Amino acid sequence: xGPFLLRRIVNYLVxxxxxxxxxxxxxASSLQPREYFSQRQPPPPAAAVNATLxxxxxxxxxxxxxxxxxxxxxxxxxxLGKTIDDTSVSAEMGRRIGVTVRLVLVGTISGALVGVAxxxxxxxxxxxxxxxxxxxxxxxxxxxxxFLLAVLLKIGTVKINQAAGTTLLPYTNETTPGLAGxxxxxxxxxxxxxxxxxxxxxxxxxxxxSRYQRSAMLDVLGADYIRTARATGMRRxxxxxxxxxxxxxxxxxxxxxxxxxxxxxxxxxxxKIFGWHGMGEWFVDSIGRQDVNSVAAMVxxxxxxxxxxxxxxxxxxxxxxxxxxx
Amino acid sequence: MxxxxxxxxxxxxxxxxxxxxxxxxxGRIVLRRFLRRKLAVAGLVILVLMFALAFIGPYLSSWNxxxxxxxxFLTGPSASHWFGTTQIGSDVYAxxxxxxxxxxxxxxxxxxxxxxxxxxxxxxxxYFGGWTDRVLMWFVDLLxxxxxxxxxxxxxPLFHGRTWLxxxxxxxxxxxxxxxxxxxxxxxxxxEREFVTAAEVMGVHPLRIITRHLLPNMASLLIIxxxxxxxxxxxxxxxxxxxxxxxxxxxxxxxxxxxxxxxSALNFPWxxxxxxxxxxxxxxxxxxxxxxxxxxxxxTSGTASSGGSGGAA
Numbered sequence: 001x002g003p004f005l006l007r008r009i010v011n012y013l014v015x016x017x018x019x020x021x022x023x024x025x026x027x028a029s030s031l032q033p034r035e036y037f038s039q040r041q042p043p044p045p046a047a048a049v050n051a052t053l054x055x056x057x058x059x060x061x062x063x064x065x066x067x068x069x070x071x072x073x074x075x076x077x078x079x080l081g082k083t084i085d086d087t088s089v090s091a092e093m094g095r096r097i098g099v100t101v102r103l104v105l106v107g108t109i110s111g112a113l114v115g116v117a118x119x120x121x122x123x124x125x126x127x128x129x130x131x132x133x134x135x136x137x138x139x140x141x142x143x144x145x146x147f148l149l150a151v152l153l154k155i156g157t158v159k160i161n162q163a164a165g166t167t168l169l170p171y172t173n174e175t176t177p178g179l180a181g182x183x184x185x186x187x188x189x190x191x192x193x194x195x196x197x198x199x200x201x202x203x204x205x206x207x208x209x210s211r212y213q214r215s216a217m218l219d220v221l222g223a224d225y226i227r228t229a230r231a232t233g234m235r236r237x238x239x240x241x242x243x244x245x246x247x248x249x250x251x252x253x254x255x256x257x258x259x260x261x262x263x264x265x266x267x268x269x270x271x272k273i274f275g276w277h278g279m280g281e282w283f284v285d286s287i288g289r290q291d292v293n294s295v296a297a298m299v300x301x302x303x304x305x306x307x308x309x310x311x312x313x314x315x316x317x318x319x320x321x322x323x324x325x326x
Numbered sequence: 327m328x329x330x331x332x333x334x335x336x337x338x339x340x341x342x343x344x345x346x347x348x349x350x351x352x353g354r355i356v357l358r359r360f361l362r363r364k365l366a367v368a369g370l371v372i373l374v375l376m377f378a379l380a381f382i383g384p385y386l387s388s389w390n391x392x393x394x395x396x397x398x399f400l401t402g403p404s405a406s407h408w409f410g411t412t413q414i415g416s417d418v419y420a421x422x423x424x425x426x427x428x429x430x431x432x433x434x435x436x437x438x439x440x441x442x443x444x445x446x447x448x449x450x451x452x453y454f455g456g457w458t459d460r461v462l463m464w465f466v467d468l469l470x471x472x473x474x475x476x477x478x479x480x481x482x483p484l485f486h487g488r489t490w491l492x493x494x495x496x497x498x499x500x501x502x503x504x505x506x507x508x509x510x511x512x513x514x515x516x517x518e519r520e521f522v523t524a525a526e527v528m529g530v531h532p533l534r535i536i537t538r539h540l541l542p543n544m545a546s547l548l549i550i551x552x553x554x555x556x557x558x559x560x561x562x563x564x565x566x567x568x569x570x571x572x573x574x575x576x577x578x579x580x581x582x583x584x585x586x587x588x589x590s591a592l593n594f595p596w597x598x599x600x601x602x603x604x605x606x607x608x609x610x611x612x613x614x615x616x617x618x619x620x621x622x623x624x625x626t627s628g629t630a631s632s633g634g635s636g637g638a639a
Contacts, residue, residue: 019468019471022468023472023480027480030483030484031480143609144606145564145605146565147564151584261471261472261473268475268569269565269568273588283476284479287571295480299480303471303472306470306471306473307471
């Protein structure tokens with residue numbers, strides 16, 4: 001398993017490098033930082049704008065290869081450059097990264113677990129009402145873009161809170177500002193804030209995983225080894241879980257890695273709509289501010305996270321499928 | 327020579343059809359199987375209605391999507407404004423129809439374009455192998471790392487103030503890779519078949535082999551993919567437009583309408599729900615049609631899982 005994983009890691013590092021460079025070059029050639037400054041009121045003198053832009057390594061009069069070289073040199077030493085407001089990109093990223101990772105982690109894990117469970121139930125009770133209901137609901141969720149789902153959840157939460165007469169489920173920001181009380185109070189407060197935004201990510205994940213798990217499970221149900229296990233006197237439930245589910249989980253490992261990119265797209269909407277100050281919100285705001293270095297940081301973050309997911313799925317694949325290890 | 331190739335294709339079709347019924351053509355069989363699936367037919371009916379609504383709907387009301395009614399700001403649905411009005415007096419019905427029209431056209435064009443590119447590039451990579459193949463796989467891997475939403479959002483300033491067709495081209499340009507990978511796999515296996523070897527021996531140009539022999543043999547995959555892509559591109563377009571990275575004002579899409587209505591969705595629901603419901607219905611109808619087509623066209627059913635394993639990292 002060692003050489004296999006090592007080969008994957010090298011492959012991933014090359015991909016991260018390429019993706020981040022591509023991201024920077026795209027951002028540097030499409031965003032116009034000069035406009036951000038010249039639109040200020042009163043408009044600053046051209047010379048001052050030029051000096052600031054050069055200082056931030058954003059001057060469009062410097063050739064792109066030079067700017068890229070300057071940026072890449074910084075990244076190699078761990079310096080991601082300056083934001084357009086002359087603060088450190090790395091520091092800003094440090095503040096925001098935890099927010100997004102928390103959201104992604106809880107969303108993926110809960111989504112994958114719920115999806116696999118739903119798909120399993122759907123498959124072993126094929127064409128029963130429960131299967132039809134799960135299938136229809138997953139189609140409905142998959143047809144709803146994340147931004148629409150998030151807004152609908154927000155409206156639903158307001159209705160629930162109104163019915164309950166108290167703020168049962170807060171839906172903006174990560175914590176209640178100025179909350180008094182012990183750590184337990186703070187923890188439950190964070191937990192309450194997490195529910196609705198996580199749902200907006202988790203539902204889509206669960207729907208997708210349930211579709212794939214259902215068809216993978218159906219493929220496995222008729223397999224000879226299940227019949228053999230049953231013939232040895234094994235009862236149906238353990239046979240299905242021990243021999244069926246394990247095999248049917250292998251394609252899910254691939255889906256898990258593939259899904260990460262889509263999930264990170266979804267996070268942008270969740271953060272923006274629920275007022276979480278994470279990487280996704282920063283990305284959208286940075287494009288509006290023509291902030292090249294911050295956008296490149298988000299690209300790096302996405303690439304790293306997608307490839308961590310890829311690596312995890314390789315490991316899961318190797319654990320589930322002994323053939324990969326040899 | 328052309329007749330010989332036609333024969334090869336026809337024979338392929340005949341072979342698959344023979345298993346089902348002798349006298350029926352492939353198209354009839356697919357149609358019959360498709361019509362037997364209630365959800366797929368329902369989806370098709372909804373889609374046809376959506377197109378009718380999007381292209382005939384604007385003429386039913388006397389308001390245009392750019393008109394402003396200075397006597398009615400934020401009024402609810404009424405006889406003259408069927409879906410009510412916005413903060414600045416625009417007619418929500420006219421705007422929603424225009425948005426639906428825009429989202430449908432963009433989704434359809436980008437999906438067909440991206441499947442077309444995927445077919446040609448994927449078939450070329452699979453058929454030629456070597457460097458063509460390597461470069462394609464590199465692109466696919468890169469897209470896996472960089473979600474297309476990110477790339478499109480970053481490049482969005484490039485098409486601001488230009489025609490929306492540029493947006494369609496960009497949407498398609500970052501959407502073809504996964505399909506291309508599937509097509510590549512199919513092309514590699516088709517390359518070994520006798521009719522391709524026969525054409526090669528006869529000295530047929532490689533490009534002609536791809537367009538006349540490889541692509542027609544994957545027609546069902548490409549048709550299914552294009553259909554399912556329509557839903558995906560509509561979601562992508564509305565998502566980008568929601569943040570202002572897609573369709574630019576004064577033009578509207580379902581995404582921009584939903585974005586404008588988000589903040590007041592609780593107190594002024596008519597700003598938000600018509601566009602939201604139409605969007606969900608459209609995407610869902612496309613999914614049902616695509617699913618029905620897949621079942622109707624696949625002679626060996628149970629391919630839902632093979633679609634997922636195509637995206638390995």
